[in-house]
Amino acid sequence: MMRGLPANGAVDASRPLSLPTLLIRAPAIIGRHKDPEPPRPSSVALEIHRQPLRAAADWQLQIIQEWQGHRDMFTFIATFMRDTRLIQRCVFLASDDVDGPLIFRYIGQPSTLILGEDWKAQNLNRPHFDNPFRALPDCLGDEYAEAIEGGEPLHNLGIAHGLKNEPVRFTHTLIGLQALDKRRAVLSCIQL
Amino acid sequence: MRPHTPHSLSDMDAHLLKLEQDLIGIAALIDQMPEGSAVLAERYGLLLQELSTIPPLGAAGIAAVLRTFLREIQGNDYHVGVFPRLIRNAMQAAELLAADDFTNMVDIFREEAVTVPVEPPAEVLVISAKAGGVSVDVARRVYTAMVEFFAQRRAPR
Numbered sequence: 001m002m003r004g005l006p007a008n009g010a011v012d013a014s015r016p017l018s019l020p021t022l023l024i025r026a027p028a029i030i031g032r033h034k035d036p037e038p039p040r041p042s043s044v045a046l047e048i049h050r051q052p053l054r055a056a057a058d059w060q061l062q063i064i065q066e067w068q069g070h071r072d073m074f075t076f077i078a079t080f081m082r083d084t085r086l087i088q089r090c091v092f093l094a095s096d097d098v099d100g101p102l103i104f105r106y107i108g109q110p111s112t113l114i115l116g117e118d119w120k121a122q123n124l125n126r127p128h129f130d131n132p133f134r135a136l137p138d139c140l141g142d143e144y145a146e147a148i149e150g151g152e153p154l155h156n157l158g159i160a161h162g163l164k165n166e167p168v169r170f171t172h173t174l175i176g177l178q179a180l181d182k183r184r185a186v187l188s189c190i191q192l
Numbered sequence: 193m194r195p196h197t198p199h200s201l202s203d204m205d206a207h208l209l210k211l212e213q214d215l216i217g218i219a220a221l222i223d224q225m226p227e228g229s230a231v232l233a234e235r236y237g238l239l240l241q242e243l244s245t246i247p248p249l250g251a252a253g254i255a256a257v258l259r260t261f262l263r264e265i266q267g268n269d270y271h272v273g274v275f276p277r278l279i280r281n282a283m284q285a286a287e288l289l290a291a292d293d294f295t296n297m298v299d300i301f302r303e304e305a306v307t308v309p310v311e312p313p314a315e316v317l318v319i320s321a322k323a324g325g326v327s328v329d330v331a332r333r334v335y336t337a338m339v340e341f342f343a344q345r346r347a348p349r
Contacts, residue, residue, distance in 0.1 A: 180290045
């Protein structure tokens with residue numbers, strides 16, 4: 001099974017994960033690319049605990065139900081999210097092609113509340129990893145991959161340490177979507 | 193994106209629907225004749241061949257191809273040769289529609305991600321007033337009307 005790619009070196013597969021520290025940093029030699037951002041001193045760590053779907057909030061369950069009734073009817077799901085405004089509680093990522101990374105295409109209020117408007121502006125339309133503004137460790141990539149490949153919704157309790165003074169607790173319901181041509185997408189429904 | 197074709201989507205599918213109706217009409221005529229009709233049977237075969245060479249573009253076209261396929265396999269006089277082509281045409285068209293569906297979904301999310309401030313910054317008003325050759329006040333009213341339009345469109349239905 002394909003897992004999320006570790007960025008910038010090894011990410012320990014055990015949990016909780018912390019941001020990997022860069023040991024070697026080389027300036028980019030190829031012209032247009034800027035040198036990588038210096039790693040911010042950070043002790044951000046993310047704990048992920050799998051939960052049964054029944055632990056999901058009502059609105060998260062509502063989305064699961066809608067998805068189960070309209071599997072692979074992609075436009076229908078998107079229209080449902082938009083028209084109910086539940087879209088505002090979600091993050092949506094999609095790959096442009098089969099092998100491409102998942103790219104942030106919609107960032108809703110929960111993420112903005114925790115990570116800030118600047119983070120949203122920096123991340124919208126950028127890959128969720130391989131991105132200097134990445135705020136959370138890459139274990140989310142593993143969860144996204146599992147939701148896509150498993151074909152069933154996942155529900156997790158997440159606890160992020162180091163973003164605020166207090167640990168930030170959230171749950172997310174992940175719905176993985178895959179086109180016939182193997183383009184991938186994830187809808188992450190986030191409850192703070 | 194769809195490959196460019198000389199015909200519009202509805203033209204191709206309308207032609208498929210027309211051929212399907214012609215086939216049904218000829219089959220009914222043949223059924224009324226106790227001895228059948230070689231001329232009509234030949235005409236039927238030609239039209240069926242033609243139908244099988246037209247790739248459907250939309251759901252209506254796919255449905256016409258599949259209905260034709262169903263009638264053929266239920267009939268006594270098998271035109272087995274066209275079966276694979278009918279099925280392949282319908283399948284490929286359905287796959288294209290499915291790919292469009294995924295792209296549509298991504299586009300809806302992307303469109304929702306675009307946000308503009310309710311109160312435009314003064315600089316934006318000056319630039320747009322100049323571009324439109326109107327006063328700053330008119331530019332403000334135009335901006336407000338547009339934002340309100342989209343805000344209403346996005347309100348829950």
